[in-house]
Amino acid sequence: MGIRDMLVVPGLLVAIALAGCLLAFQPRPFQRASASVDEAARYREAVTALATDSRDLRIAGTLRPNLDTKTRLIIPNKCQAEGEAEIHAYALSGGVEESFIFFPALCLWIEIGYDEKKHSIRLDLDFISAVQTQHRSFTIYHVHPRGSANLEENLPSYTDLITLALINGAQILKPDFNVNHRIVTQLGVTDYEFADKKRVAYLIEYYRKSGLKGFEAQNLAYEYMMHHHRKAYHLEMMRCKKYSGSIQQQLAACSPLRTEAFIVSFRPHTADQR
Numbered sequence: 097m098g099i100r101d102m103l104v105v106p107g108l109l110v111a112i113a114l115a116g117c118l119l120a121f122q123p124r125p126f127q128r129a130s131a132s133v134d135e136a137a138r139y140r141e142a143v144t145a146l147a148t149d150s151r152d153l154r155i156a157g158t159l160r161p162n163l164d165t166k167t168r169l170i171i172p173n174k175c176q177a178e179g180e181a182e183i184h185a186y187a188l189s190g191g192v193e194e195s196f197i198f199f200p201a202l203c204l205w206i207e208i209g210y211d212e213k214k215h216s217i218r219l220d221l222d223f224i225s226a227v228q229t230q231h232r233s234f235t236i237y238h239v240h241p242r243g244s245a246n247l248e249e250n251l252p253s254y255t256d257l258i259t260l261a262l263i264n265g266a267q268i269l270k271p272d273f274n275v276n277h278r279i280v281t282q283l284g285v286t287d288y289e290f291a292d293k294k295r296v297a298y299l300i301e302y303y304r305k306s307g308l309k310g311f312e313a314q315n316l317a318y319e320y321m322m323h324h325h326r327k328a329y330h331l332e333m334m335r336c337k338k339y340s341g342s343i344q345q346q347l348a349a350c351s352p353l354r355t356e357a358f359i360v361s362f363r364p365h366t367a368d369q370r
């Protein structure tokens with residue numbers, strides 16, 4: 097099927113259910129303010145999306161799930177390793193999924209999950225879009241807090257990969273755009289990204305020139321939802337299962353998983369984190 101046949105009518109693919117960085121600069125943690133009101137004001141300045149957020153901001157000391165849709169957790173003064181360790185500790189509890197945006201330059205985490213369930217979560221795409229008007233470098237984490245006995249639980253679901261296409265496809269033509277996607281599981285941390293960013297940029301330009309400006313990412317997601325892409329990812333998972341050893345050893349041995357569309361890389365937690 098040619099590209100022209102795959103173009104999606106604007107609006108057709110707007111609703112997709114969403115299941116679930118190492119940067120070169122030095123993180124600069126916030127200094128704690130004496131008054132929490134002052135502290136909240138500074139976070140709203142650092143991430144202006146918080147200033148127009150429909151949820152009330154709540155400052156928390158640890159990364160944990162928040163099922164209250166009226167509030168949004170913000171977890172300051174925590175850089176990457178410490179945050180990942182806390183998500184890992186939570187993953188071991190076997191609770192519901194949760195998702196966070198992490199800003200490495202600020203050592204700041206903001207919760208972005210909706211409808212948190214044991215096997216799924218929706219991301220707050222409106223909030224992510226608002227963040228992207230100000231920030232171009234951040235990481236979107238989510239946790240798979242399920243048992244470690246299943247290899248697939250340690251990898252992105254295909255819906256996770258489509259979520260990446262929706263979020264990054266819309267921004268990929270912008271210079272300095274660097275949004276990473278990462279899952280923390282009981283066994284390790286998994287990164288997933290486009291396999292060929294030049295190809296993605298070409299497709300996004302193509303959709304734009306075809307009169308689909310504003311719907312480029314939905315068309316990209318539609319392209320990547322096609323059967324041959326899904327099958328290729330499934331085959332990569334099957335390839336992992338052919339390795340011997342524990343699931344963690346299988347994942348380490350077969351990583352990265354690579355298809356025409358996506359690359360998925362697994363790294364185990366260090367020994368003292370298990």
Ligand SMILES: [Zn+2]
Pocket residue numbers: 115116238240252253256279
């Ligand atoms: Zn997921």
